Amino acid sequence: MHYILQNRNSNTAIYDAFNLLFFTQLDLSSKASALQLFKTYFKTITENTTFSDIYDLNGYIITPKTRLHFNDVDFAIRANLPILIQGDTSTGKTSMIYALASKYDKRVIRINNHRQTESSDYIGNYTASSEGIYFRPGPLITAMKNGHWIILDELNLASSDVLEVLNRLLDDNKELYIPEIDECVIPHSNFRLFATQNLNYGGRHGLAKSFRNRFIEIFFYEKDENEMAEILERSCKLPRSFIKYIMLIYTSLKAERTLNSFITLRDLFKWAKRQPGDYYELYTIGLEIILERQRNKEDRKRVLEVFNDSFSDRMRFEKRKYYDLYQIDLKNASLNDSIINNSNNSLIFTRSYVKLINLIYKAWINLEPVLLIGETGIGKTRVCEVVSSMLCLNLRSINLYSGIESSDFIGHPYFEKGKIHWMDGPLVKAMNDGDAFLIDEINLAEDSVLERLNSVLEDKRYLFIPEIDKEVYAHSNFRIVATMNPSGDFGKRELSPALRNRFTEIYFELEPDEYYEIFDKFVEKACCITNKNDENSVNLRYFKDRFRMLKDMSVRKIELLCSHIRNILIRNNNVESNQTEDNTVENSKMGRIIELKGFNSVEEIWEDCLELIGHMPSIDRSVNTKVDDKHLFGVHPYYLRIHANTLSDTMYSFNSITSQLNLKRILRGLTTNKGILLEGEPGVGKTSIVHHIAKILSIPILRINLSEQTEMSDLLGSYIPVGDSISFMESHMVEFLKEGRWIILDEINLCTQSVIEGLNSILDHRKKIEVNGKIVYVHSNTRIFGTMNPWNKENGRKKLPKSFLDRFIVIRMSGYTIEDIRTILSGRYGPSYLFDEKLSLRGNIKANELNKNSMTSTNITNECYPISYSFEPKSNYFDISFGSILLNSKNVPQ
Structure with missing residues (x-):
């Protein structure tokens, strides 16, 4: 009513008020019916035509359905009302706000909320500088005073204390009180507030209805196939014939599952943005993005069947398997074999490794963040090092753990020579310098920490640092990759679907015969460091045959096994070696002080190696x-x-x-x-x-x-x-x-x-x-x-x-054993020692020390308990x- 009275009760004001405050709560079909009914009773209505002739706004494709959302959001902006946009991930909520900001030439500040977000992250806090202690305004205060737009992303993740801060700003007072400095901030006339929430991931709770009533609520529904086809065609400039196959696969895979879907909207954009040149490329790119993240063999089989059925009229599959079609040729990437061979001597390039290198390389060429999932010890980190070397990128890394904080990524203040300075974290340094950035064990960190990465993983590739009120945009060479072990191991969990959806996910595993190939290559290196002779050939065949009998091997164990064989052969044969291996120590101090005095047979060598890796107690x-x-x-x-x-x-x-x-x-x-x-x-x-x-x-x-x-x-x-x-x-x-x-x-x-x-x-x-x-x-x-x-x-x-x-x-x-304890006591106290078979070694030593009665209680403790020095x-x-x-x-x- 307040809005209608302000606009002199005009029909247009009544229409706008109902359209914005009531009809936005309806789905699109119901809204269309309500608008038609409204026009029946109010004849003279002037509709918003701002976006009627606009089809592309700063890269955001405007379809007939999104035009309705544009009109609603644009009207709320002009009416200076806070807006809450709700919808699934990748439905364009945040992108629309950025598109409108570019139209009105406004700066946008984005805050990614999480469960550990505090009110000081919005308002600011006291900080120290060389001039003394002062209050540094937070991003919300900065936006209010300067007339910027602010996005409170995933607002439903914030705590109730944070939401309380917004109450006075969202009601009729439109002001914010800062108790730390006793100041009441009135927002600039150009200031606008947007919030988003997504309820469909990770058991998230929605905002309370009493709080949502303070916003204009706008719902973004998942786009249908026709709308997606239009967006892909216009944004990625793909031929309609290509779009047809993409959408055919999308609808087929979407029908397969309702939970943990095979395919998402972001997958379609990645697929189209890679710009396939022919049907074969269209086919393989789709498999690289969708098939390669499936962990279950049945899922992989089903995805492959859908692709083959969809492309059956263009390609023949009867006599050729997927991996035959999926030929890996790294020379197409303007690389040569010497770069790969010299990048990491301890990595054997089997077909799965070469395929993985190609997958990561293609994702990085298209500026996609990569999530690499695989069992421990399989070589995930080393492959990332190889790809970084191929692209001539320095690889920075951070090892995550459950207690890590966002400051470990982004940076923190530090004190030096009486002054407080800001130290950039490894992520910010990588973004500025154009390095590759590896996030190791990403699934160990809390979601609240990982939420800060959202803007870095999106197309704009930027990071807002509220602590220093700075926006960091990634260098063109910046690349990002994360690794994790599958959930199931102790302490490991799955990432939220919303976060995984932002990565190009790759599940990596080796085929059984590839473990044999890796072992054969490593053991050949180990055996060939000595002079080639008949005995060496016999040893090599023996090791290869015996390895085929082992189970539950990892690449890390194979390397350890072969390096130990190499160590033994070097010392047994008194051979000088100029090779360097990660797991050998002949050039270190330990290599000089530990000597091997001969193994009698190849069987003894093999048994010793198996004991080392825990396969033979x-x-x-x-x-x-x-x-x-x-x-x-x-x-x-x-x-x-x-x-x-x-x-x-x-x-x-x-x-x-x-x-x-x-x-x-x-x-x-x-x-x-x-x-x-x-x-x-x-x-x-x-x-x-x-x-x-x-x-x-x-x-x-x-x-x-x-x-x-x-x-x-x-x-x-x-x-x-x-x-x-x-x-x-x-x-x-x-x-x-x-x-x-x-x-x-x-x-x-x-x-x-x-x-x-x-x-x-x-x-x-x-x-x-x-x-x-x-x-x-x-x-x-x-x-x-x-x-x-x-x-x-x-x-x-x-x-x-x-x-x-x-x-x-x-x-x-x-x-x-009892014999061991008697031997130790005899050697220490002579033949007159005391022994009680009911006591442990410690207890027996203590009894003998007390019997001697020649030490103080402190000495007794130190002598009896050698672990408490x-x-x-x-x-x-x-x-x-x-x-x-x-x-x-x-x-x-x-």
Whole structure:
């Protein structure tokens, strides 16, 4: 009524008011009937003809149906009313607002809402600068004062506290009060507010009706086939004959499912924008986008059938399979084989790898973000490195975990020399510099963090940073790829359909025969480093035959298996090798101090390799430690080169059979360049054996006790006050990583998933991690050990994800037998030792110490419990127990 009275009760004002405030609640057919009825009673009506002759507005195709939406939104803009647009993803909600903004020459600010959005993200907050502390207005205040348009995207995800901030702005007062500075902001006359919500994904709840009543609600329905055909033809300039096949496949696949659809509207736009030149290209491009993301073989089969049926009148399929038609020719991409061959020596280019490289390459050429899904250890990250190298792009990466924040992507303020500066995050740096950006393990992060990426994944490829009121537009060379393991592994989940829909999704797996091909190539390299002879050929055939009997292999395990064969053959034959492998250490310090004293047969080599990768548990308890060299210590065939007097310095008993078996497994693991994870019951000596091996070798070792409260900042470092300023202090762990020392992560399955997954990049082939905006590379001599008790619900230990376990050599420590305990006690206390078979080794040691009555209680504890050492500079041993305090190098007691 207020609007009608303002316009002197004219028929046009009555029509406009009803059309905007009531008829927008109806579907299109009902709305058409209501308008026709209205015109029957109100003869003299002037309709809005602003968009009657416009068919393309800044790239937005206006069809007869979207013209109705344009008229409604345009009228609401002229009436200065807030607008709530509701509809499925990819129906053009946000794009329409940008198109109208270009028509009226207005700047648009977009806020992507999520469950952690706070009112300060809208209004602003206090911040510090070299001039002092001041209030920095947020994007909403900036838009209100300057007359910009603002989009509150996915507003239904915001909390009720955030929605309360908008109430006074949405009612008749049209003002916003800022309590922090006691100011009431009246919006500029050109200011307009838009909100969107999408209810069909991830169990999202809609906005309350009382809140929606403050908006003009406009519903965007999914476009029908005729409208989509018109949009594709006009926007992508495709021939009608091509559109016919695209829409035929769209309707066929759409009918197959109502949930988790085979195909979406965004798929059609990607398909058309790749500009196929003929029917064969049209066919293969469609399969690249739609078929290659299907994980289930039945789904793939059904999609292929639909494509073949639809194209049956143009192409013949009877005698040719899809992969025969889908020929991969990288030379078409102006690339040559040498770039691929030199980009990564440890990747064997089987047909699936070559196909995957081609898929990512084509998506990147068309500026599409890529989501790569595959099992752990299959080589997803390495393929991304290869494609980046092919395009001459620097690859930046970020490893996600459950506790990561958006500031880790985008950037954060930091304090230096008395001033506060802004540090761009890796995403912003990649966008500015035109780099490729890899988001590793994307499904570990919270949706609230990933929502900030929406605008980067869309056609405009830009990012608004409210913290510094800055818009960042991506460099033309910027590319983005994300990787994840399928849901099902511990701690892993699926991404929301709304987010997956923004990526070109590729599901990657290898065929069984490709694992054989990869192993054959690697083992040939391993065997051919020695002089070619008959024995070598026999060994090679034996390894290949035996590998065919194995199951559940990954590429990462194959590389480890073959690199261990290579290590053994090099040392057995005393061969100098100038090759470099990720998992070999002959050029590092460990390679010089561990010696192999001969394997007797190829069978023994194979069994040792299987034990290393966990495919053959050690059953034989017979060991041999005798060697005629006082500078060698170990278990056949692995020996440490030591100084003659260092062995006598250790209190650890290596005389028992169990200790020798555990020692052999650890020494074998040290011949690789991977982390070693020791699993066993409490008291079996997981930590103490590693400590004493390091002591024998005079290698400094850091032990970190992990808990549920441990955070990544505890492991890597944090900002701390230093005098009158704030400085970043690296942790002990970072120092040890850089200096080639040893690190024990004790009780690793007690800490949270965020900490576990945050360590991935230092454990795999990358051997690096980002600390305070700088890349820290792991020294080749550094060894990382993890210890854990077996997981169960009672002891609070969690099951570790497969993706994490696959980065370790997993050693299951054997428990001490009665004979072992007697041997240890005899060696330590002589023939008069006390023994109680009901007690563990620890208990028996404690009883003997009490019996001696020659130590203080503190010494008893340290002697009986070798896992609870404190700082001991003489033994180069450091022990950190994390609660809420981080011990850094400058405040460690010396």
